Amino acid sequence: MPRPRDENKVLLIHAAALKLVIKTGFSSLKMADVAKEAGIATGTLYIYYKSREDLINDLYVVTKKEIAEVMLSPENQEDTLYGSFKKMWLAYFFFCYKNPEKMLFTEQFLYSGLISETNKALTDSFFEPLNQFLEAAKKQSFIKDLDVELLKAHMHGALHEIVKLLIKSGQRPEAFPIHSMFELTWNGVRL
Template sequence: MKLKDDKKSVEICRAVLSLVAKKGLSGITMSDISREAGIATGTLYVYYKSKDELINALFAACRENSVQVSFKGYNPQLPYKPGFKNIWLNIFRYRLQNFEEAVFLEQCYHSPYITADTREKAQQLAAPFYALIERGQAEQLIKKVEPGLLLTFMMGAMNELVRQTHYSGITLNSTKINITFDLCWDALKA
């Protein structure tokens, strides 16, 4: 029995993220992944029994990482809007700096590859985001609309700006980032 090497695991994950950004989730095969990772296809199957297993494991890891980054520096004792902006900026920067991972996560959200169990875990990881929206609603700062809809709006606008920035090669300055946040805030506030 072959032992698993952490370096190979990292290379496999990098390969998946790179390939998904180029070809899309459904456009990649285990053979593509092994080739991109620089390992034999048989070796890839030592690490993951199937593409589905690999995609689910990577999605769960990426989702957990993104939530941790999102709430970095957040203090629920502080006023709502600065805390909300801190989280918004964390998410925005994370998606800009980890574009391939952001593309992967977005494709997974709408993918038949993700199992019900993995979706449930992702939903549990989203609890802090829902709590944030509900806090804003309780303080009468955020519209009394279903929290999932508000999050969908916020993330959709952010994802589009990240894609435009990535594909156009334009560097965002702090003024444009702050204007974008203000537009988002104005749309969500009560």
């Protein structure tokens, strides 16, 4: 009998929070600002979330899930390992370029001390297929025999910094040597 919850509001809240994160950094994200940006009352936020911490944790999980789906999409499956690898790398690269707020948010959140252990494990699980892909590539001697977490850290860190530079420079991605940048990473990990 009650008035139904407007599930679209969650999306509005997420979008608003991310928009503000990119503006002033996530540490200064204010609930009142999020509400205003989303076009709702501050109190309404507390219908959907128990607290600021809750909201931010949810946003993190949702965003990580989206990233995993973008990277691990069947569309990125190619005949060769190299081909799949490059497609996934490019998919993540363009995702970050088009969604810098999501990239910066996930990056900053991980070291904010706000993430719960549960959510850390949950988001890690989204990337299990990527781990398996890399393990397989290792077994087939396509890439160096280093710990998968190490390889991922190397690629992830490099990619993020590059995207940040691209965004700062204001260049269009077409003017950017994306393929050369990919080769930087690939020449590092390949055997």
